[in-house]
Amino acid sequence: MTQPGTMPAMTKEMQDCVDACMTCHSVCEETMSSVMQLGGQAQMQVMRALMDCAETTRVCADMMMRRSPLSPEMCAMCAKACEMCAEACLSVPDDPQMTRCAEACRRCAATCRAMAGATM
Amino acid sequence: MTQPGTMPAMTKEMQDCVDACMTCHSVCEETMSSVMQLGGQAQMQVMRALMDCAETTRVCADMMMRRSPLSPEMCAMCAKACEMCAEACLSVPDDPQMTRCAEACRRCAATCRAMAGATM
Amino acid sequence: MTQPGTMPAMTKEMQDCVDACMTCHSVCEETMSSVMQLGGQAQMQVMRALMDCAETTRVCADMMMRRSPLSPEMCAMCAKACEMCAEACLSVPDDPQMTRCAEACRRCAATCRAMAGATM
Amino acid sequence: MTQPGTMPAMTKEMQDCVDACMTCHSVCEETMSSVMQLGGQAQMQVMRALMDCAETTRVCADMMMRRSPLSPEMCAMCAKACEMCAEACLSVPDDPQMTRCAEACRRCAATCRAMAGATM
Numbered sequence: 001m002t003q004p005g006t007m008p009a010m011t012k013e014m015q016d017c018v019d020a021c022m023t024c025h026s027v028c029e030e031t032m033s034s035v036m037q038l039g040g041q042a043q044m045q046v047m048r049a050l051m052d053c054a055e056t057t058r059v060c061a062d063m064m065m066r067r068s069p070l071s072p073e074m075c076a077m078c079a080k081a082c083e084m085c086a087e088a089c090l091s092v093p094d095d096p097q098m099t100r101c102a103e104a105c106r107r108c109a110a111t112c113r114a115m116a117g118a119t120m
Numbered sequence: 121m122t123q124p125g126t127m128p129a130m131t132k133e134m135q136d137c138v139d140a141c142m143t144c145h146s147v148c149e150e151t152m153s154s155v156m157q158l159g160g161q162a163q164m165q166v167m168r169a170l171m172d173c174a175e176t177t178r179v180c181a182d183m184m185m186r187r188s189p190l191s192p193e194m195c196a197m198c199a200k201a202c203e204m205c206a207e208a209c210l211s212v213p214d215d216p217q218m219t220r221c222a223e224a225c226r227r228c229a230a231t232c233r234a235m236a237g238a239t240m
Numbered sequence: 241m242t243q244p245g246t247m248p249a250m251t252k253e254m255q256d257c258v259d260a261c262m263t264c265h266s267v268c269e270e271t272m273s274s275v276m277q278l279g280g281q282a283q284m285q286v287m288r289a290l291m292d293c294a295e296t297t298r299v300c301a302d303m304m305m306r307r308s309p310l311s312p313e314m315c316a317m318c319a320k321a322c323e324m325c326a327e328a329c330l331s332v333p334d335d336p337q338m339t340r341c342a343e344a345c346r347r348c349a350a351t352c353r354a355m356a357g358a359t360m
Numbered sequence: 361m362t363q364p365g366t367m368p369a370m371t372k373e374m375q376d377c378v379d380a381c382m383t384c385h386s387v388c389e390e391t392m393s394s395v396m397q398l399g400g401q402a403q404m405q406v407m408r409a410l411m412d413c414a415e416t417t418r419v420c421a422d423m424m425m426r427r428s429p430l431s432p433e434m435c436a437m438c439a440k441a442c443e444m445c446a447e448a449c450l451s452v453p454d455d456p457q458m459t460r461c462a463e464a465c466r467r468c469a470a471t472c473r474a475m476a477g478a479t480m
Contacts (some may be wrong), residue, residue, distance in 0.1 A: 010270075022262060029305035030250075036168055039161030047167065048156055052428050055419055058298065065269035068412050070441055077433050084429070130390075142382060149425035150370075172308050175299055178418065185389035188292050190321055197313050204309070276408055279401030287407065288396055 014064055017075065017111040021061035024082060024108035028054035031089070031101040038092070046088045050101075053085035057108060064115070076116035082109035134184055137195065137231040141181035144202060144228035148174035151209070151221040158212070166208045170221075173205035177228060184235075196236035202229035254304055257315065257351040261301035264322060264348035268294035271329070271341040278332070286328045290341075293325035297348060304355070316356035322349035374424055377435065377471040381421035384442060384468035388414035391449070391461040398452070406448045410461075413445035417468060424475070436476035442469035 010018075028050045035043045035050065060078040063071045086105035089098040130138075148170045155163045155170065180198040183191045206225035209218040250258075268290045275283045275290065300318040303311045326345035329338040370378075388410045395403045395410065420438040423431045446465035449458040 018266070022266065026258070026262065026301075026305060029302050032171075033305070033307050036164035039159075039164045041159030043164075044156035044159045044167075047164075048426065048428065051152075051171075051426065052423065052430055054302075055422070056430070059415055059419055061266075062269050062294075062415070063412065065266060065273070066408065066411065067273050068408065069444070070412055070416070070437070073437050073440065077430065077437060080433065081430055138386070142386065146378070146382065146421075146425060149422050153425070153427050168306065168308065171306065172303065172310055174422075175302070176310070179295055179299055181386075182295070182389050182414075183292065185386060185393070186288065186291065187393050188288065189324070190292050190296070190317070193317050193320065197310070197317060200313065201310055272411075276404035279399075279404045281399030283404075284396035284399045287404075291392075291411075 010064075013111075014115060017115045018061045018064050020104075020108040020111040021057040021064075021078065024104045025054050025057040025061065027101045027104040028057070028085065031097055034095070034097040035092075038095075043092070046092060046098075049081075049085040049088035053081045053105060056081035060112065072116050075112040079109045079112035079116060082106070082112065130184075133231075134235060137235045138181045138184050140224075140228040140231040141177040141184075141198065144224045145174050145177040145181065147221045147224040148177070148205065151217055154215070154217040155212075158215075163212070166212060166218075169201075169205040169208035173201045173225060176201035180232065192236050195232040199229045199232035199236060202226070202232065250304075253351075254355060257355045258301045258304050260344075260348040260351040261297040261304075261318065264344045265294050265297040265301065267341045267344040268297065268325065271337055274335070274337040275332075278335075283332070286332060286338075289325040289328035293321045293345060296321040300352065312356050315352040319349045319352035319356060322346070322352065370424075373471075374475060377475045378421045378424050380464075380468040380471040381417040381424075381438065384464045385414050385417040385421065387461045387464040388417070388445065391457055394455070394457040395452075398455075403452070406452060406458075409441075409445040409448035413441045413465060416441035420472065432476050435472040439469045439472035439476060442466070442472065 032047065032050050032054070035047050056074075056078045060071070060074045063074050068074070082105040086102040086109070089102040089105065092098040152167065152170050152174070155167050176194075176198045180191075180194045183194050188194070202225040206222040206229070209222040209225065212218040272287065272290050272294070275287050296314075296318045300311070300314045303314050308314070322345040326342040326349070329342040329345065332338040392407065392410050392414070395407050416434075416438045420431075420434045423434050428434070442465040446462040446469070449462040449465065452458040
């Protein structure tokens with residue numbers, strides 16, 4: 001457990017990961033509105049992926065900001081949720097919001113994988 | 121601000137309200153799965169109401185459990201989210217899960233209104 | 241209830257409010273770490289205010305991003321949580337992180353009050 | 361990705377795990393109030409563990425209720441957060457609320473480990 005007075009500083013890599021998580025979370029929440037407007041059975045599967053990704057990125061960013069010792073595991077899981085969400089978004093053809101969301105997810109997944117591998 | 125040593129005990133009314141919020145939250149999360157299976161444009165509107173209600177009931181229960189001074193306001197808002205969700209659920213005809221969800225929402229709304237009016 | 245095809249666009253004012261909420265949320269989560277390092281009975285009261293504010297700003301931003309019809313009420317409540325948190329932070333003397341947090345809370349409260357008064 | 365019409369039913373094991381997560385979440389939120397009353401530097405470390413555990417159990421229960429494909433990973437992570445929280449709670453001597461919280465955490469950890477190992 002982290003001792004008082006020895007809390008690790010927020011490194012640039014961790015800050016980038018927090019930022020990528022927060023951005024991905026925001027884009028997912030906004031994309032839910034687009035998906036709700038599209039409607040349709042297939043979109044409901046996208047909705048599930050967006051909900052998982054929005055929740056996971058938020059918790060991941062919060063844990064890093066609190067310097068939780070669980071951050072590396074959460075980053076690994078978050079990377080997986082982001083990849084699944086990117087894939088789901090790209091299953092909707094020709095939708096700029098979905099493309100934008102997939103890009104934010106991919107970027108977030110990359111930073112999370114890097115953080116999961118690093119010693120935090 | 122609540123002073124140390126004077127934290128109000130959890131009254132029976134507050135405990136009932138916490139329980140109703142937690143139950144309503146659970147039913148809303150489960151109902152999302154049903155809605156995702158139904159699919160369709162109209163269901164997306166139900167989805168939005170479920171998401172608002174699931175989030176609001178959770179935060180409301182958590183605030184009461186932490187004895188937050190914001191609990192009364194949150195209860196008032198939660199009652200509103202529950203009523204909107206109940207109405208949205210009842211717009212889906214002949215679906216037992218939707219009926220069950222509307223009932224949980226109505227019960228939660230009633231306990232939240234009572235708590236919002238009480239001095240906490 | 242918002243109809244398909246008529247989802248209101250994100251206005252500049254709403255985007256500013258979302259940004260202020262997200263920033264305030266982040267600063268609150270980071271400030272929790274500082275408070276945990278300070279320790280002490282009084283800081284526990286600050287902790288409670290930070291938890292309420294971190295949760296309320298997050299839910300508020302998410303609701304605006306999803307264009308929830310509950311956004312105006314949530315903004316009103318969020319403004320209150322932010323003001324309480326700013327006050328709690330300023331009760332800790334001579335701490336730059338606390339000052340920074342109080343400033344983010346005040347800024348967020350101002351944008352939330354504006355959104356609560358506007359027709360969304 | 362789960363196909364429409366093939367959503368796996370909630371098994372008794374999964375329902376037990378959801379219940380254990382929800383109970384653990386509630387007890388953690390309540391225990392935060394106790395910790396805030398105790399105050400003190402050491403308790404701040406307990407607070408961090410409670411926050412991680414409260415958040416992880418909630419997300420874990422929600423994912424199972426939504427039949428998220430990420431549930432097994434989340435259960436594995438949740439088991440870890442619960443174990444860390446139980447240990448932190450037991451570091452506070454002679455406190456019945458802490459003992460109660462540690463027990464809820466241990467029970468939750470056991471059901472989560474079982475779910476993480478099962479094919480969901």
